[in-house]
Amino acid sequence: FAPPSTTSPPTAAVMVGGGGAARAAVYALSRLALSPIYIINRDMNETNALVSHFTALDLRPLRTVAEASSELRMLKERKGSIVVGIGAIPSVTPATTAEKELYAVISRVLSEPYFFRGGGEDKDSAGLEAPRKRIFVEMAYKVRFSVGATALYTDEFVSQPLWTIVRTLAHKAGWDTVCGVDVVLEVCFEQLKVWTGIEASEELRVKTRADRKS
Numbered sequence: 001f002a003p004p005s006t007t008s009p010p011t012a013a014v015m016v017g018g019g020g021a022a023r024a025a026v027y028a029l030s031r032l033a034l035s036p037i038y039i040i041n042r043d044m045n046e047t048n049a050l051v052s053h054f055t056a057l058d059l060r061p062l063r064t065v066a067e068a069s070s071e072l073r074m075l076k077e078r079k080g081s082i083v084v085g086i087g088a089i090p091s092v093t094p095a096t097t098a099e100k101e102l103y104a105v106i107s108r109v110l111s112e113p114y115f116f117r118g119g120g121e122d123k124d125s126a127g128l129e130a131p132r133k134r135i136f137v138e139m140a141y142k143v144r145f146s147v148g149a150t151a152l153y154t155d156e157f158v159s160q161p162l163w164t165i166v167r168t169l170a171h172k173a174g175w176d177t178v179c180g181v182d183v184v185l186e187v188c189f190e191q192l193k194v195w196t197g198i199e200a201s202e203e204l205r206v207k208t209r210a211d212r213k214s
Contacts, residue, residue, distance in 0.1 A: 016088060111169075
C-alpha cells in the first residue's frame with residue numbers, strides 16, 4: 001500500500017458498501033494513495049470485517065449524519081477533501097429507518113462542497129493531482145427502486161435504467177459519475193487482453209459504449 005502523506009492536505013475517498021466488491025474497491029483506492037477512506041454501509045458486522053481486513057489502512061466508518069459532519073469538518077480543517085467515491089450497494093428504495101439513515105449519510109457526504117485549487121496544491125502522497133471534478137464510480141447497474149417513492153430519489157433520471165439512487169445523488173451534487181455497465185465493459189476489454197493478447201481498439205471501445213446506451 002502507498003503510505004498516506006502526513007504533511008500534504010489529505011485526498012480522501014468514500015466507499016458506499018462493505019461486501020466483496022467493496023474490498024476490491026478499497027484495495028484500488030489504497031493503490032491511489034487516497035486516505036482516509038470513509039465507509040458508509042448499513043451492515044456494521046460487514047463494515048467491521050472490512051476494516052479488520054485492511055488493518056494498515058485508515059478506514060473510517062460513518063454511521064450517522066452527525067459522525068459524517070464531524071469527520072468532514074476535521075478533513076476541511078486539514079484542507080483536505082474527498083476526491084473519489086465508489087458505490088457498491090443495491091439500488092433499492094429505502095424503507096426501514098436504517099436504510100433511510102444510510103441514504104441520509106450518503107447524501108451528506110456527497111453534498112460536501114469541493115474546490116479544486118490547482119497549481120499542484122491538490123496532489124496526493126503519490127504525486128497524483130486531484131480531479132477538477134470529483135469522480136463517483138457506481139458499481140451497481142440494475143435499478144430496483146419504485147418511481148414516486150420520494151422526491152429525493154425520483155427525478156428525470158429514474159426513466160434511465162442505469163441511474164441508481166446513489167449515482168443520482170452524486171450527479172445532483174456535482175460529481176462526474178461513471179456507470180456500473182461501463183465498469184463491466186472495461187473489465188471485458190482487460191480480460192480480452194489478458195487471455196488473448198489482443199488490445200481492444202479505441203474504435204471498438206467507443207462503439208461498445210454507444211451500443212449499451214442505445
